[in-house]
Amino acid sequence: MNATLASASHITISDTVMQDAQTTLAAEASTITIQSSNGDQLAVPESLRRLILDTLTSVAQNGEVSISRVPEEITSTVAADMLGVSRTTLMKWARSGKIDSFKVGSHTRFKRDEVLRMQREREAEKAAAFEKLRAFDDDHAGVFDN
Known part of the structure; x- marks a missing residue:
């Protein structure tokens, strides 16, 4: 085979x-x-x-991989999907400056590299939070057992 x-x-x-x-x-x-x-x-x-x-x-x-080409400029809907957040949350982040954006007419767009940067940052935050949770669990072993 x-x-x-x-x-x-x-x-x-x-x-x-x-x-x-x-x-x-x-x-x-x-x-x-x-x-x-x-x-x-x-x-x-x-x-x-x-x-x-x-x-x-x-x-x-x-056991799997997904490879695709992402355009240099991304719509807010696609960027929100890539980041795993709602479009509303993404737009709040854009307004607060957490992620850079720009306008094309009346539409908000995002640079691919900026969305990928935010994606890496979110993954690092998740990993750090998980490690913190594991350390807490190790420090309090047996406390929450029935």
Whole structure:
């Protein structure tokens, strides 16, 4: 059976590929090269190296990955969806300066990099909150047991 089945818009990942990704996770400082049919070694640019490593990590950890191209300018609805908040919350953040926005006519738009920055910031906040909760739980072990 094939490791992956591919179409123009969908790749199915088998259990074998997921296991291979788990054992192949590379260190941050690793390099990736491609060998051409005539034996030449081609270096993979940093942006593609990061994409490949992030893809392998996602496959190894979740068994899935979603890759898509996001336009440079994003509507408020799309930005809210990407951030996992309501459009109302996003617009409050824009008004307060928590996230940069700009107007195109009467419509509010967001730069892709700004939304991705906010996405990373929210993920870091969630991770910190989770670690704080774990530390609290460790410090109070047995207190909440029945």
